C-alpha cells in the first residue's frame with residue numbers, strides 16, 4: 800500500500816490490530832454470555848472436572864465452598880485480562896502463585912490442569928455459544944496463563 804494515501808500503512812495495521820482485538824474479545828465473550836443466559840453455575844462443574852484428573856489435590860482444601868468461586872473468577876479475570884494485554888495480569892499471577900505456596904506443593908502441571916478444567920467446562924456449558932473462534936481465543940490465553948504461572952513458580 801502506498802504511503803501517500805489514506806490510510807497510511809501504519810494506521811491501517813493499527814486498524815487491523817484493533818479489529819482482531821475486538822474479534823478476540825467477542826469470541827471470548829460469547830460463551831460467557833451463553834452460560835449466563837442459561838443460568839449455569841460453572842464453579843462446581845470446574846472443580847468436579849479438576850478433581851477427576853487430580854483427585855489427590857482435594858485434601859489441600861480446608862474450605863472448598865469458600866475458595867471455589869474466587870478461584871474460578873480470578874482465573875477467568877486473568878484470562879480476559881490476557882486477551883486485552885492488560886498490564887496487571889502478571890502482578891495478579893505472581894500474587895496468587897505466592898499465596899498458593901502456603902497451600903502445599905502445587906506444580907505447574909496441576910495449575911495447567913485447573914486452567915484446562917475451566918476451559919473445557921466453558922466449552923461444555925456454553926453449548927452453541929462456543930465456536931471455533933472461541934476455542935482459538937480461549938486456547939491462546941490458556942497457554943499464555945500457563946506460561947506466566949510457570950514463570951512465577953520459578954521465581
Ligand code: HEM
Pocket residue numbers: 856859860861862863864866869870871873874895899902905909910911913914
Ligand atoms: C490457576 C489459577 C488459580 C487461581 C487464580 C486461584 C485463586 C485462588 C483464590 C482467589 C483463592 C482464595 C483465597 C482466599 O480468599 O483466601 C484460592 C484458594 C486456594 N487455592 Fe487456588 N487458585 C488457582 C489454582 C489453584 C490450584 C491449581 C490449586 C491446587 C490444589 C489451588 C488450591 C487452592 C487452595 C488449597 C486454596 C485454599 C482454600 C481452602 O483452604 O479451602 N488453587 N485460590
